[in-house]
Amino acid sequence: MEARGASSDEPRLTYLVKQLQEALLDQLDGITQPFGLTPRQYTTLSVLARHRGMSSAALGRLTFVTPQAAHEMVATLERKGFLERFVDEDNRRQLEVELTRAGTRTLARCDELIDRLEADVFSSLGTAERERFRRALATCTAATQRSGVPVRR
Amino acid sequence: MEARGASSDEPRLTYLVKQLQEALLDQLDGITQPFGLTPRQYTTLSVLARHRGMSSAALGRLTFVTPQAAHEMVATLERKGFLERFVDEDNRRQLEVELTRAGTRTLARCDELIDRLEADVFSSLGTAERERFRRALATCTAATQRSGVPVRR
DNA sequence: CCAATATCAGGTAGACTGATATGT
DNA sequence: CACATATCAGTCTACCTGATATTG
Numbered sequence: 001m002e003a004r005g006a007s008s009d010e011p012r013l014t015y016l017v018k019q020l021q022e023a024l025l026d027q028l029d030g031i032t033q034p035f036g037l038t039p040r041q042y043t044t045l046s047v048l049a050r051h052r053g054m055s056s057a058a059l060g061r062l063t064f065v066t067p068q069a070a071h072e073m074v075a076t077l078e079r080k081g082f083l084e085r086f087v088d089e090d091n092r093r094q095l096e097v098e099l100t101r102a103g104t105r106t107l108a109r110c111d112e113l114i115d116r117l118e119a120d121v122f123s124s125l126g127t128a129e130r131e132r133f134r135r136a137l138a139t140c141t142a143a144t145q146r147s148g149v150p151v152r153r
Numbered sequence: 154m155e156a157r158g159a160s161s162d163e164p165r166l167t168y169l170v171k172q173l174q175e176a177l178l179d180q181l182d183g184i185t186q187p188f189g190l191t192p193r194q195y196t197t198l199s200v201l202a203r204h205r206g207m208s209s210a211a212l213g214r215l216t217f218v219t220p221q222a223a224h225e226m227v228a229t230l231e232r233k234g235f236l237e238r239f240v241d242e243d244n245r246r247q248l249e250v251e252l253t254r255a256g257t258r259t260l261a262r263c264d265e266l267i268d269r270l271e272a273d274v275f276s277s278l279g280t281a282e283r284e285r286f287r288r289a290l291a292t293c294t295a296a297t298q299r300s301g302v303p304v305r306r
Numbered sequence: 307c308c309a310a311t312a313t314c315a316g317g318t319a320g321a322c323t324g325a326t327a328t329g330t
Numbered sequence: 331c332a333c334a335t336a337t338c339a340g341t342c343t344a345c346c347t348g349a350t351a352t353t354g
Contacts, residue, residue, distance in 0.1 A: 020293055091330075091335095120301075121300055143274045191343085208311075224313065246311050246353040
């Protein structure tokens with residue numbers, strides 16, 4: 001992503017957003033890696049923690065990926081011992097996902113470190129400024145989704 | 154990326170940043186795809202346009218990827234006819250990259266459409282608010298890089 | 307001989323599409 | 331039979347590491 005467009009002298013906002021996201025991702029990676037997780041795997045784990053008993057097909061719908069991609073991610077996390085799957089007795093064609101004790105513990109530790117990272121990074125804004133920033137992010141995301149391309153699914 | 158951390162009730166700022174970046178990326182994709190470019194390829198092209206005659210090793214340093222990854226990207230863009238390479242006569246171990254006419258024209262068209270996208274998306278903030286947003290992004294990126302993990306290279 | 311560059315080969319993560327088996 | 335789910339297989343992209351040749 002390059003810094004600026006054809007007409008302006010300042011970096012594109014699109015570029016600044018990407019730059020911040022990448023910087024944060026690098027930090028996330030440093031946090032999750034010692035626990036044997038990639039940032040994506042951490043994220044998936046936290047989605048599953050918040051939606052107990054979900055199937056991988058449902059996970060795929062929630063995270064806008066194909067059921068196959070979701071299945072692979074779940075299989076990886078299962079192989080690493082962070083979760084287990086059980087046949088859903090009410091609907092035996094699907095498997096309920098449950099975090100193992102190791103999964104729960106690891107997630108909690110990552111959450112704590114990431115809370116601290118966010119406190120660090122965003123304390124460079126004042127409290128009021130931080131709230132304005134939060135609102136601006138939400139507003140622009142909504143505006144972007146409204147603009148142009150229709151949403152998938 | 155899940156919405157919130159362990160303690161708060163609001164989505165993590167980290168999550169909101171990623172969400173906006175992904176929404177913008179979807180739009181970028183819609184813009185560049187008709188020209189036969191991915192958003193990354195467009196970005197590379199605009200970096201090379203701004204740094205005429207750069208080698209792919211230099212591109213790698215600028216974009217924080219390995220020389221091999223940069224070389225692959227350049228090779229792809231060359232294959233698609235957006236740029237050409239010539240031996241640098243001052244330093245014959247490296248190749249200068251130059252945009253073709255098609256590359257320059259395509260880049261200009263994408264830039265124009267992306268300018269319009271940004272105008273669309275960020276007009277949902279007022280002028281003053283947009284400047285605050287820009288400053289907040291830059292401030293947080295700097296704070297993130299200062300925090301924790303040392304910078305690569 | 308050492309450093310920087312280009313480039314080939316092989317590997318990985320995470321997405322995709324397509325095909326198949328099974329349960330409702 | 332239709333449909334949802336799980337899961338296997340193959341492919342793609344964009345990165346990675348390692349090895350090698352060439353130039354300075």
